[in-house]
Amino acid sequence: MTVKDDRQEFERHRASQSVELGKDKAAFDRALDTVLDLDRYDYAYLWTWMGVPIIQMPADVMATQEVIWTTKPDIIIETGVARGGSVLFMASLLEIIGKGHVIGVDIDIRAHNRDSIEKNPMSKRITLIEGSSISDEMLATVKSYIPNGASVMVVLDSDHSREHVLAELRAYGPLVTKGCYMIVADTVIGHVDEDRTPKKRSKIWFKGDEPLSATMDYLAETDRFEVDPVINGKLVLSSSPGGYLQCIKD
Ligand SMILES: C[S@@+](CC[C@H](N)C(=O)[O-])C[C@H]1O[C@@H](n2cnc3c(N)ncnc32)[C@H](O)[C@@H]1O
Numbered sequence: 001m002t003v004k005d006d007r008q009e010f011e012r013h014r015a016s017q018s019v020e021l022g023k024d025k026a027a028f029d030r031a032l033d034t035v036l037d038l039d040r041y042d043y044a045y046l047w048t049w050m051g052v053p054i055i056q057m058p059a060d061v062m063a064t065q066e067v068i069w070t071t072k073p074d075i076i077i078e079t080g081v082a083r084g085g086s087v088l089f090m091a092s093l094l095e096i097i098g099k100g101h102v103i104g105v106d107i108d109i110r111a112h113n114r115d116s117i118e119k120n121p122m123s124k125r126i127t128l129i130e131g132s133s134i135s136d137e138m139l140a141t142v143k144s145y146i147p148n149g150a151s152v153m154v155v156l157d158s159d160h161s162r163e164h165v166l167a168e169l170r171a172y173g174p175l176v177t178k179g180c181y182m183i184v185a186d187t188v189i190g191h192v193d194e195d196r197t198p199k200k201r202s203k204i205w206f207k208g209d210e211p212l213s214a215t216m217d218y219l220a221e222t223d224r225f226e227v228d229p230v231i232n233g234k235l236v237l238s239s240s241p242g243g244y245l246q247c248i249k250d
Contacts, residue, residue, distance in 0.1 A: 018230045018231075018234040019229045019233045020233070021233045022229055022232055022233025022234070023233075028236050028241070031236035032188070032191060032192065032236075034237065035057070035188060036192065036198060039198045042200045043057065044056055044239055047061070048085060049061075049085040049086070049089040049092070050085075050089075050092065050120060050122070052083060052085045052088050053082070053083040053085050054083075054086050054088075054089055055082055055086070056185075056239065057237060057239045059234070059236075059238045060185075060235070060238050060240050063234075063235060063238070064089070064090070064155070065093060066231065067153070067181045067183070067231065067244065068090060068093045068153070069097070071153065071179055071180050071181065072097050072099075072100070073100060073152060073153040073177075073180050074100050074147070074150035074151045075100065075102075075103065075145070075147075075151070075152045076090050076094070076101075076102045076103070076152075076154075076155065077102075077103045077105065077172060078090065078104050078155040078157060079105045079106070079133035079154075079155070079157060079168055080105075080106060080133075080155075080156070080158035080159075080185070081104040081105070081106035081109060081128065082106070083116065084104075084113050084114075084116050086155070086157065087102050087117065087126050088120055088122050090102050090155075091123070091125040094125050095125055101125050101127065101145070102127070103126075103127050103129065103142055103145050104117075104126055104128045105128075105130075105131070105133045106128070106158070107130070107131060107132050107158070107159075108130070109128055109130045114128060129142065133156075133158050133164075133168055133171075134164065134167040134168055134171055139172075142172075146175065151177045152176055152180060153176065153180040153181050153182070153183075154172045154173070154175060154176050154182045154183070155182075155183045156168045156169065156172065156182070156183065156184050156211070160185075160186045160189065160201070160205050161203075161209055162208070162209045162210060162213045163209075164214075165184065165211045165215070166217050166218060169182070169184070169214060169218040170218065173218065173222065173225065176225075176247045177247060177250075178248065178249060178250050179246070179247065180247050181245060181246050181247070182245045182247065183240065184211045184212075184214070184240065184243035185211065185239060185240045185243060186201075186210070186239050186243075187211045187212040187215060187241055187242050187243040188212075188238065188239050188240065188241060189206070189210035189211065189212065190207055190210045190211065190212025190213055191207075191212065192207060193207060194206045211243065212242060212243075215242065219245075224247055224249045225245040225246065225247055226245065226246055227242055227245055228246045231244040
């Protein structure tokens with residue numbers, strides 16, 4: 001008996017359902033209520049990657065996996081390393097792919113966090129750099145680690161103020177290569193009114209002074225990026241809905 005190869009059909013259905021979900025404001029709002037409810041339990045802080053805390057919602061880890069596997073970047077730059085789970089996660093994927101390097105930037109790389117990262121076998125694919133992500137010196141150092149012709153992805157997950165994220169978008173956006181992604185984390189803050197803003201963060205940000213506002217500002221000044229409707233559509237139980245931007249131009 002021959003079984004029909006339905007992979008393309010499955011893929012089309014998967015993509016179209018995700019896009020449709022992205023248009024369902026009522027479903028998004030119900031999920032947002034859940035996200036805010038779970039935030040009372042520090043939900044994004046409850047997970048680990050290879051034993052190291054990764055401060056993410058599971059859906060964002062899956063979405064990041066999807067874009068890394070699809071695009072297979074040579075270099076992934078992440079601003080905001082914290083305890084190291086996210087740099088280790090991305091380095092693990094690069095290890096499976098068989099190439100690539102993660103550059104992790106943080107203003108405060110604590111000795112115990114550096115220790116967790118450096119004793120993990122994936123650290124061979126990670127370079128940590130301490131300092132503010134938006135200083136000229138940092139940008140020059142990060143650039144010096146990017147080989148000519150490398151494909152580059154960026155994840156922005158550091159200071160979530162509008163001003164800082166916009167400065168990061170302007171500084172790191174030009175490094176992202178066509179086809180690759182720039183992920184802006186914690187855009188969910190821009191979806192909630194001030195009285196419901198998530199409080200379980202190192203700092204509290206309010207609508208208007210957060211990553212989604214910065215992303216909107218940046219998208220108005222560049223035509224190199226677009227909000228991927230398939231990835232973002234399904235990001236309802238997520239910290240970063242609307243934060244997955246694909247670079248569509250050289
Ligand atoms: C939300 S945590 C990062 C979480 C991490 N990406 C993960 O998934 O586990 C934010 C981090 O940004 C760092 N940070 C804050 N301001 C920064 C700045 N100006 N430049 C670089 N890193 C900064 C903080 O020290 C903190 O470790």
